[in-house]
Amino acid sequence: xxxxxxxxxxxxxxxxxxxxxxxxxxxxxxxxxxxxxxxxxxxxxxxxxxxxxxxxxxxxxxxxxxxxxxxxxxxxxxxxxxxxxxxxxxxxxxxxxxxxxxxxxxxxxxxxxxxx
Amino acid sequence: xxxxxxxxxxxxxxxxxxxxxxxxxxxxxxxxxxxxxxxxxxxxxxxxxxxxxxxxxxxxxxxxxxxxxxxxxxxxxxxxxxxxxxxxxxxxxxxxxxxxxxxxxxxxx
Numbered sequence: 525x526x527x528x529x530x531x532x533x534x535x536x537x538x539x540x541x542x543x544x545x546x547x548x549x550x551x552x553x554x555x556x557x558x559x560x561x562x563x564x565x566x567x568x569x570x571x572x573x574x575x576x577x578x579x580x581x582x583x584x585x586x587x588x589x590x591x592x593x594x595x596x597x598x599x600x601x602x603x604x605x606x607x608x609x610x611x612x613x614x615x616x617x618x619x620x621x622x623x624x625x626x627x628x629x630x631x632x633x634x635x636x637x638x639x640x
Numbered sequence: 641x642x643x644x645x646x647x648x649x650x651x652x653x654x655x656x657x658x659x660x661x662x663x664x665x666x667x668x669x670x671x672x673x674x675x676x677x678x679x680x681x682x683x684x685x686x687x688x689x690x691x692x693x694x695x696x697x698x699x700x701x702x703x704x705x706x707x708x709x710x711x712x713x714x715x716x717x718x719x720x721x722x723x724x725x726x727x728x729x730x731x732x733x734x735x736x737x738x739x740x741x742x743x744x745x746x747x748x749x
Contacts (some may be wrong), residue, residue, distance in 0.1 A: 535682040558738070567740060568676075568727055568743070569740060570729070570737070570738045573738070582735065584641045604721050617684075623690070625673065625731035625738060626674055626695070626727075627727050628685065630683045631683075632683060
């Protein structure tokens with residue numbers, strides 16, 4: 525499976541960050557698909573996942589601002605993060621969970637900067 | 641929310657030495673614990689899943705152990721390419737979700 529993130533690299537404070545992850549060379553069905561981020565120089569943070577069935581789970585710290593959705597016909601899933609601040613500046617990864625906690629395929633990551 | 645605490649934050653060792661990294665969970669995660677390696681500028685790489693199963697292609701010097709709340713990643717003899725940051729990750733059934741630990745850096749002494 526190959527994953528590719530896409531979306532704006534610059535978002536203004538208070539606006540909505542929107543990213544899409546396109547899945548190629550493999551099936552999008554029957555897996556959990558996650559978004560993970562990493563602020564510059566810091567550790568990894570799980571944002572949330574969507575299952576191919578449409579069920580979702582989000583990090584408690586981000587739950588009030590996050591929506592993750594999936595379009596299996598287009599083989600992509602998306603992240604929307606509302607009301608962003610500078611603290612949301614990070615490298616955003618999409619990843620496939622091949623087994624419980626086993627992210628075996630990752631996108632290359634896309635840097636999103638929150639700045640006016 | 642389950643919190644994962646990794647220790648030590650930094651481990652300074654020489655090539656050929658043994659590295660032991662700890663990951664402690666705030667409550668039991670069963671065996672749904674994975675380990676990742678990340679080198680500067682690279683995507684994280686899955687090393688171990690289900691606490692002790694090596695991912696495909698991972699060298700035998702990497703091993704994982706533990707269950708419940710205490711887990712260990714061991715590198716039996718450090719190679720130059722093993723100096724990196726290591727993260728643990730748990731997957732909980734209820735409430736459903738995942739959490740990364742804060743990371744442990746293995747640096748050259």
